[in-house]
Amino acid sequence: MKRIAPVFVLLLLAIATFGQVKNTIAKSTITFQIKNLGIATGGNLAGLQANIDFNPANPNAGSIDATVDVNTINTGNDQRDTHLKSADFFDAAHFPKIELKSISVKHKSGANYVGQFNVTMHGKTKEIDMPFSYTENGNILAFKGTLKLNRLDFGVGSESLVLSNDVVVNIEVELSKG
Secondary structure, X not given: OOOOHHHHHHHHHHHHOOOOOOOEEEEEEEEEXXXXXXXXXXXXXXXXXXXXXXXXXXXXXXXXXXXXXXXXXXXXXXXXXXXXXXXXXXXXXXXXXXXXXXXXXXXXXXXXXXXXXXXXEOOEEEEEEEEEEEEEEOOEEEEEEEEEEEHHHXXXXXXXXXXXXXXXXEEEEEEEOO
């Protein structure tokens, strides 16, 4: 369970990037889930910071840049959180931020999009595709996305017989029009 957080942090960064520069993040939730001994366990990240320029009519013309502080990881277990922040996993002392930068965003259908992002975590950068939805309801703009990451691609933790390499990250962001 101590090796759960690394992949989750990346997913949280992905969520944090959905918003528009001229809008204010009203609410953001970044959660992650990983299997440990075959049992799903997880946590969340907080403190999303993002510069988002998103136009649903021309999604590839904008940009999404976001960061989240690894030190905000919360699995509900202080001892596990401390271990996840250590050099065994995220090495928060040397790599305190997870970064997400858009490469391209494409409209799929209806409210559905897919973004290609450079995700940097633990000093390693990988391209990741993340499908997401975008909706507007009055002054609220909502982004919801889910992605699956391999924690070993970022050097978070090591091979394990009990801890899965795959992490599922769910990101929900609500913006209020500015």
